[in-house]
Amino acid sequence: MKGRPPAPGKMKGVWPIPGDLRRTVPEKGKPGSFMEDRSDRRHCGVDLYAPVGSKVVSIDDGLVLEVGTFTEGEVVPYWKETFYVIVEEDGGRFVKYAELETVEVRVGERVRSGQRLGRVGSVLDPEKIDDDSPAYIRRLQEEGNVSMLHLEMYSSRPEPSDLYRGGNWFGAGEPRGLIDPTRLLAAISKR
Template identity: 25%
Template sequence: MLKRTKSHRPGPSMFRTRAAVIAVGLGASAALGAGVSVAAGDAKSGGALPGVAVNSVQAQAAAQAKAAEKAQKAQQERAKKAADAKKAAAAQAAAWVDPVNNYTLSASFGLGGSMWSHKHSGQDFAVPVGTAVESVHGGTVVKAGPNGAGDGPAYGNAVVIKHSNGTYSQYAHLSQIDVRVGQNVGTGQRIALSGNTGNSSGPHLHFEIRTTPNYGSAVDPVRFLSSVGVKV
């Protein structure tokens, strides 16, 4: 009679035990993997607050940096404009200009003749009546009015301006005076309109450079203007 041999196949209880162990292991791995994933996500977020997307924070930072750069450029442009304006004002204050534009030179300084009791004391600029007369340099009006502003009727309406270098400029035969005594004027500022008042043979501006505000102290105005960079 043949003997039956016992089977060495594991029984149902052993299969269940192994399955339980494997399930526990997989669960632990899943839990560990999730933890690693969360930790990695926190590292990428750079410590961002919960609910705030990383891209949103980066976009805000970029926008703020761009706004700051724009504000800095605007400030630099304002500073440059202010510096340019200051430089232009300083250049204007230092400059000298012609007393009128689009002129023809007529009687010159030192010319003799019956028109003057002494030699001619200035330079005449032939221009039509009503031509704008400008201050050749910044200064203060010390004389303005008829009768040569006190220098005599031969000058007609006249203006005298004192300049910072101690010289005086005089403008005569004017048809209109636009400034008053004590007024500060800038280089190239309109001070009057040319005319034909006083002892004048035709419309023109009589212009002098003086060492004092009064008649009798005139120097050659063309030579003086040339010394300060104005070619007449």
């Protein structure tokens, strides 16, 4: 039973990392911000830095649409294996929670606002980052920001694309339906 979706104005919207007291959304142009220019790629979401193991919860009520592998070490040398969850919110948004070390929900499961989806993982393997790694990766390591929730938001179901890898977009334009989540998250962070 899916039930009647609440009106958008009634959406609860909780911060996706309950233990995160900083609640910082990277501003435009800053590391980890939406559509950050990473020279050969651009960033499809926002990075909310948090320690490995931090709980990640669903922002709003919805349905778990997809669970899968987000990064794997065989693809890029400095990557570790992490996972993602896509929640189709009752209000119509599709939210992708990525760079998780564990996932605690299944496809087809209904989730409530604030319900745990999994825990923050770390994509980057510090021992495998070297001078050949992209500049933004080396900077993350220098700043100690190697674990985070990578969050993307869409107005329609995210589609697979060869231009999309590890939360980055390698082509012109951007993924279909991609939304900038910065303002919404900034509003939630003040609640």
